[in-house]
Amino acid sequence: xxxxxxxxHFDSGRPVDHxxxxxxxxxxxxxxxxxxxxxxxxxxxxxxxxxxxxxxSAEASQPMTNEDGTVWVVFNGEIYNFKQLRDELLAxxxxxRSRSDTEVLVxxxxxxxxxxxxxLRGMFAFAIWDARRRRLLLARDRFGQKPMYYRxxxxxxxxxxxxxxxxxxxxxxxxxxPEAIDDYLTYGYxxxxxxxxxxxxxxxxxxxxxxxxSGRHRLRRYWSLPLVPKHEVARTRWSMARVEEELLGxxxxxxxxxxxxxxxxxxxxxxxxxxxxxxxxxxxxxGNGGARTFSIGFDDPDWNESAYxxxxxxxxxxxxxxxxxxxxxxxxLERIAWHHSDPQADPSCLPTFAVCGLARRxxxxxxxxxxxxxxxxxxxxxRAAQVTELLQRLPGxxxxxxxxxxxxxxxxxxxxxxxxxxxxYNRGNGHQDPTDLHLAxxxxxxxxxxxxxxxxxxxxxxxxxxxRRHLRGxxxxxxxxxxxxxxxxxxxxxxxxDDILVKVxxxxxxxxxECRSPFLDHVLAEYVARLPFELKMKRLETKHVxxxxxxxxxxxxxxxxxxxxxxxxxxxxxREEVSTMLREIVLSPRALERGYFRPDAVRRLVDGSxxxxxxxxxxxxxxxxxxxxxxxxxxxxxxxxxxxxxxxAMAYAG
Numbered sequence: 001x002x003x004x005x006x007x008x009h010f011d012s013g014r015p016v017d018h019x020x021x022x023x024x025x026x027x028x029x030x031x032x033x034x035x036x037x038x039x040x041x042x043x044x045x046x047x048x049x050x051x052x053x054x055x056x057s058a059e060a061s062q063p064m065t066n067e068d069g070t071v072w073v074v075f076n077g078e079i080y081n082f083k084q085l086r087d088e089l090l091a092x093x094x095x096x097r098s099r100s101d102t103e104v105l106v107x108x109x110x111x112x113x114x115x116x117x118x119x120l121r122g123m124f125a126f127a128i129w130d131a132r133r134r135r136l137l138l139a140r141d142r143f144g145q146k147p148m149y150y151r152x153x154x155x156x157x158x159x160x161x162x163x164x165x166x167x168x169x170x171x172x173x174x175x176x177x178p179e180a181i182d183d184y185l186t187y188g189y190x191x192x193x194x195x196x197x198x199x200x201x202x203x204x205x206x207x208x209x210x211x212x213x214s215g216r217h218r219l220r221r222y223w224s225l226p227l228v229p230k231h232e233v234a235r236t237r238w239s240m241a242r243v244e245e246e247l248l249g250x251x252x253x254x255x256x257x258x259x260x261x262x263x264x265x266x267x268x269x270x271x272x273x274x275x276x277x278x279x280x281x282x283x284x285x286x287g288n289g290g291a292r293t294f295s296i297g298f299d300d301p302d303w304n305e306s307a308y309x310x311x312x313x314x315x316x317x318x319x320x321x322x323x324x325x326x327x328x329x330x331x332x333l334e335r336i337a338w339h340h341s342d343p344q345a346d347p348s349c350l351p352t353f354a355v356c357g358l359a360r361r362x363x364x365x366x367x368x369x370x371x372x373x374x375x376x377x378x379x380x381x382x383r384a385a386q387v388t389e390l391l392q393r394l395p396g397x398x399x400x401x402x403x404x405x406x407x408x409x410x411x412x413x414x415x416x417x418x419x420x421x422x423x424x425y426n427r428g429n430g431h432q433d434p435t436d437l438h439l440a441x442x443x444x445x446x447x448x449x450x451x452x453x454x455x456x457x458x459x460x461x462x463x464x465x466x467x468r469r470h471l472r473g474x475x476x477x478x479x480x481x482x483x484x485x486x487x488x489x490x491x492x493x494x495x496x497x498d499d500i501l502v503k504v505x506x507x508x509x510x511x512x513x514e515c516r517s518p519f520l521d522h523v524l525a526e527y528v529a530r531l532p533f534e535l536k537m538k539r540l541e542t543k544h545v546x547x548x549x550x551x552x553x554x555x556x557x558x559x560x561x562x563x564x565x566x567x568x569x570x571x572x573x574x575r576e577e578v579s580t581m582l583r584e585i586v587l588s589p590r591a592l593e594r595g596y597f598r599p600d601a602v603r604r605l606v607d608g609s610x611x612x613x614x615x616x617x618x619x620x621x622x623x624x625x626x627x628x629x630x631x632x633x634x635x636x637x638x639x640x641x642x643x644x645x646x647x648x649a650m651a652y653a654g
Contacts, residue, residue: 002062003028003049003509004074005160006127007169008136010215016045024165025049030339031076031161031509039063039072043213044129044136048074051364051512059098066106067095070131073109075102076161077124077146078516080257085119109137114208117222121257121521125203127159134213142223143371143520144192144205144497147505149341151200157211163200163341167633173199174634178461180342181596181626186467188345188444188622189499196342196629205497223522225492227479227529243535244549247527248281251549254521255281255367261514263364266292268355268515269320271308273378273543273550273558274369278518280553282367283316293318294359294366296325296351300569308558315555323358325351327573333581337628339510344629345444345622346499347568352507360511370500371519374492375528376543377536381441382484386540387422388434389483403427419540435475438487439468444619453602457595470494485533570617571609582606582620591627 005024007016021038025047029036032049039046048062065072079085082101085108090096094107101122108116109128114137123145128137138159140148150159151172160166167174177198180190193201203209206223233239255278259265267279282291293313297306306322313320336349359366373379391399401407402423411420429437440446445453447468471490480486501517508515519525528536531545538544547559585591587606592599602623605616 002051002074002076003031003161003165004076004125004127005047005165006074006129006136006158007045008157008211008213009043010155010157010213012043012213015042016040018045020169021045021047023168024160027165027168028161030512033512035061037062039065039129041072041129041131044131044134046072046074046127046129051514059100062102064098064100064102064106066110071106071109072129072131073102073105073126075105075124075126077122077126077141078258078514079104079120079122079124080260080521081119081121083260114210117208121523123516123520125161136211138203138209138211140203140205140207142206142225142522143492143501143525144202145501145505145517145520147341147502148203149195149200150203150209152209152211152217153199154215157217159203162339163195163197164338164633166200167636174636175199176630176634178458179465181458182450182462182465182467183470184343184345184626185445185450185619185622186443187471187495187499188618189495189502190342191470191494192498197633202498205493225489225529226526227485227489228481229530230481230532231527231530233532233535240535240548243531243545247545247549250521250524250527251277251518252281252285254518254524256285257521258367258516258518259285261365264292264362265365265367266294266359266363267318267367268359268369269293269295269309269312269318270369271295271305271310271312271558272369273546273554274372274376274519276312276369276554276558277372277546277550278367278369279312279318280316280550281518283318284553291316291318292359292362293320294355294362295320295322296355296358297322298325298569300572303569308561311555312558316553321358321362323354325354325568333624334628334632335510337625337632339506340502340629342502342629343622343626344503344506345618345625346503347570347618347621349503349507350568352503353510356507356511356513356515360513364512365514365516366508368504368515368517369519370504370515370517371492371496371525372543372546374488374496375519375525375536376546377484377488377533378542379488379491381438382488382537382542383418383540384422384425384441385434385438385484385487386537387419388426388437391423391426392434392483434483435472436468438475438483439471443468444622449619453597453605455595455598458597480533482533484537489529570621579606579609582609582624585627586620586623588627590631591623594627594630596626597623 018040025036028049032051035050037048046063063072063074079101082104085104089107096103105126117139124141125146125148126139138148147161149163151166158166166172175198176196180194180196184190190196193204195202207221209219211217233243267282269275269279279293295306295309298304336353391402408420408424474490474494475486478486478489480489504515535545551559583606586602605620609617609620
């Protein structure tokens with residue numbers, strides 16, 4: 001795991017500044033504390049910060065080249081099938097001087113050109129400089145586990161693992177993109193390929209960007225998650241047993257591939273199905289007692305999953321550590337804002353930072369369960385969407401009867417509160433399209449709330465745009481066979497890479513920890529995506545097939561309990577410990593004068609939350625992080641450079 005940067009000037013007579021590349025890489029020192037390297041070839045330059053995971057020797061340092069110095073690479077990530085690829089390349093006559101997976105990329109490019117990505121099984125963001133063709137190739141892995149930000153203008157291409165590295169170049173302007181801010185306040189993240197910075201983009205997951213020295217460029221997608229054709233699975237016990245066996249085998253293979261490391265390895269364990277399944281697979285291969293696991297807990301029982309994690313740890317015999325997260329960690333929000341390229345509205349960044357810091361004290365690599373909810377339809381909103389879809393199939397009279405207050409009351413009395421709540425929700429919003437009903441459940445700020453919150457200058461800047469268009473378009477374009485599957489697919493290509501994986505990459509890299517996600521092995525993911533929807537969600541039971549597959553490995557309580565999510569008790573914290581912080585930052589003249597929001601609307605939100613009467617704590621967290629992002633990146637002095645990371649309660653563990 002590493003940090004990479006680069007510059008390509010389209011004026012061949014303008015060499016890249018060696019000192020600039022060094023400053024860019026130094027900003028990413030947290031991503032690669034084990035070394036730095038820079039290569040300049042006239043108008044092209046590459047930089048690298050190294051976190052040594054495989055082949056700890058100097059021979060594996062980057063930028064790395066081929067035998068004659070005509071192909072150079074900087075690489076962030078891991079290629080899990082590199083040993084197999086290395087053997088194939090050796091048989092073709094290529095010479096290796098290291099044991100690293102990085103060197104495989106150089107020789108694969110010599111053999112296959114841009115198509116090398118089709119042969120890779122891993123997570124990666126890399127840049128290859130072809131000195132003969134004077135051409136730079138940028139690539140990002142299929143799910144977007146590793147970041148790649150870039151700015152392409154008339155004069156140059158600049159890229160980096162984090163935007164702040166590019167801001168070291170005084171020619172890169174610092175300006176917020178109003179439409180991206182509107183998206184951020186809608187979803188809680190900035191959807192791909194945009195960023196909160198005007199003129200800076202993300203390379204989309206599963207994409208390549210080839211840029212010639214003349215400035216000509218081509219952007220193309222090389223992979224997308226295939227949902228069809230579906231596997232044919234007969235509704236028999238034998239067929240289901242075969243599917244469960246195949247799924248378990250693919251999980252075990254994905255976990256096994258991700259245990260290759262020359263440094264200590266462990267796993268993040270929340271106690272939910274996904275992380276527990278990964279740890280169970282790891283223990284099945286290493287034997288009980290052969291793994292370290294780490295989890296976070298809270299004093300508030302409504303948010304504390306640590307008991308479930310400890311249950312799994314005891315069952316599997318792992319060496320387990322728990323950290324109870326206190327609100328005193330919140331002053332570290334400035335540090336979290338510094339580490340993120342875009343503003344971060346997901347409060348679960350707090351426990352994610354904390355668990356990564358905890359794990360880094362013992363290990364350098366950690367497995368995680370990310371991706372399981374999107375692949376196996378595990379989020380609670382999918383159950384709600386399933387109710388909506390089932391209601392849509394009913395004839396009009398039956399649909400009306402399903403919304404009867406008498407039926408809703410009867411369901412409540414019978415203990416079916418979830419179903420009663422969803423019938424009432426659909427009854428009250430029956431005129432809306434199912435997609436808009438779904439978006440209303442998950443969005444951070446509704447269109448109606450924006451009318452009250454947004455200031456006139458901000459509304460004028462964004463115009464009459466519909467921020468819902470992004471997810472609405474993804475759901476409509478999906479090949480999923482049901483509405484719920486289309487919603488999950490949209491999350492897999494938007495929420496997963498733009499929120500979840502960003503959060504995990506940033507938090508882990510802040511501590512020099514490498515996180516690996518077996519569920520995002522593309523061979524496993526493609527198999528799951530093409531399973532019939534009914535195996536992933538049976539009636540209103542989420543993750544049906546994976547629960548069946550791992551049921552002999554995990555405690556029954558783990559399989560039967562409901563999903564809690566990886567969040568924090570924001571409502572309580574905002575009411576008690578953080579009310580002063582909210583007022584000092586969100587209600588500061590500096591924040592209110594930006595023109596995004598109506599001051600009286602923000603004051604009402606803050607007053608309601610700090611008095612325990614408001615329901616908009618997640619929105620307030622988003623406003624808080626937006627202001628910290630502005631102060632860190634937009635308000636910084638012009639002329640290149642950004643402030644050093646501020647001190648915080650979550651100090652580095654390394």
